[in-house]
Amino acid sequence: MPVALEIVSPEKLLLSRPVDMVVVPAEEGDIGVLPGHAPMIVTLRGGFASLYEGGKVTTKLFIAGGFAEITPERCTVLADEAHPAAELSKAEGQRRLAAAEQAWEAVDKMDVAARDAALAALQVARAMVDAAEAP
Amino acid sequence: MPSLKALRIRINSVRSTQKITSAMKMVAASKLRRAQVQAEAARPYAERMERMLSELAASVAGNKAAPRLLVGTGKEDTHLIVAVTADRGLCGAFNSNVGRAVRTLVQKLEREGRKVKIFCLGRKGRDFLRRDFADRIVGDVSFAGKRRIGFADAEEIAVRITSMLNEGGFDVCTLVFNRFQSVMSQVTTEAQLIPAPPPEAAAAPEAGSAMRAMYEFEPDEETILARLLPRNLAIQIYSALLESAAGEQGARMTAMDSATRNAGDMINRLTLNYNRTRQANITKELIEIISGAEAV
Structure with missing residues (x-):
């Protein structure tokens, strides 16, 4: 069962799709979120959120701080700003x-x-x- | 009865007014679409922010050291009213509705013996409120000349309001703006920003309460809340600005549509008048010629 990942910035919903794992840059160190993760609310620092699908990183998004809400089924990233790595x-x-x-x-x-x-x-x-x- | 020339000039002037109003209507329609898209794009963040905030507020409930943005200063002496209006006119009663709502609110609060301060977002609101309440306006921001409102603009305003709160400038903050309901109707709304009203989601305890107790917080509730609350304020201001921007275009579209129609009616009336006058003139000339011929 994948994690339903959502990345939203104040200006738009950037990404909403199920992934195998996502690594978010939390304030006190990166957190890897797999399905069934304990519910958490964390603050984020600037860094990459990496999406893992099929054992490798498929997408990387730069997150400029914000918050993330993690539950066993989903991971919602409220980014202050978010940019695809290429941009x-x-x-x-x-x-x-x-x-x-x-x-x-x-x-x-x-x-x-x-x-x-x-x-x-x-x-x-x-x-x-x-x-x-x-x- | 006006002369033919005068009528012709009037018809032409009404016709060019009609051209302007119908062009403005088109422009408003296309801007409306853009504003609506932007307002919709901002909604997911606001929704999720609200959900997270209600989790947090529930877990720090009853804590006396809760941040001021959440619980206020504990007094209700000074009110800050944030009035959101457009920067341009020609959009029907859009701006004066907000102005009127603010005026009633100010009068009501002052009758209760409270002090009132006003913060204007948008040029028209400032111009309107300056007439009656010039001494109560503590600041204004206008977006004239900006193509689109960004989140950074809202954040800047939120920072100004927060620093006013921390300096003890006010106790309660209310936002007055036009909520976009449909193209035809915008509803003037008052929303309390500080202290934050208790989230309604807390009133749904069925499955939620068991879930809520399990949340872990990193670093800790207070730190997260201290960062989340200013964001939430900025988000609320941002969404009010977007709603108001969409509403402004909707109101302008409606106003310009009826102006175009009115101009059309007027052209019809004037044309009728013009034709009658022309015919009367011809008849008069004919009578003159015939009676002249008979006299000979």
Whole structure:
């Protein structure tokens, strides 16, 4: 029995199909979701969600942070942004990295929420650059 | 009775007005389709977000340290009203409906002795509300010149509202916007954003309650909730903006359709008038000629 995977961004439903396994980039390390996984709600960092079908990766999507809800039957990824791997551009990633670094310099380090948000943006931008460089 | 020339000029001017209104109707129709597609595309995320939020809200229920976005400040002294309108006019009562709803709300709240602040999204709402409530407007955002509204725009607004909440700028936040019901009708809706109203899904405990207890959270409920709530606020604003954008085009289409029809009626009337006048003139000239000939 496959996992019903859904990847949605605020602007559209990107993907909705059953897969054998999906690896999502959770905040505290990647999580591989197979059918029958324990129900979980996790936060995501920037990175690739890899879809496994027939023993190999068939699709890779870049997820720029968000949430995932996992139940034994399905896995719903609420991505802040999601792009197919082929659409990533290094220039865009670097532009965002520069902006995030600037924001990090400007942020009030005593304000925990703002600091975390800036840090998360920085992580997403770095992951985007890395992802764009990787083949 | 107006002269023939004056009538001809009027007919021509009404005809060119009709051309403009019918062109605007076409444009609104095609923009409406695009806006509807966008609004529909945004719906799955909002639905799933709501489902996740109700899971989370259930598991932190009763926790006193719950985030402000969820439970508010515990007071009801200052209200923030977010009015969503269009940036352009010529769409019937679309904008003034929101304006009127806001005005009634403000008057009601002030009678109860509460302080009111207004945040305007869209140029027309600002222009309308500035007349009566200029001192209560705390900010406005307009999307004039933007081809389509992106999620980033909504997020920016959500950030502004959240920082106002954290500075103690208001206690309760209400969103007033036009919900797109059909092309013909848009319903002015008030939705409370902060504190978040209790999710209705919690009222369905049959199979859900057993499932809910089993969720694991990583990192933990509070952290997830702290990240989820601002997103949820942005999503609600985003979907209100999209609904309003679709409604605006629908309202404009209807308004322009009836304007085109009215112009057509007017052209018919004027043409009739023109023909009568022309005939009367001919008859008059004939009588003059005949009576002139008889006199000779």
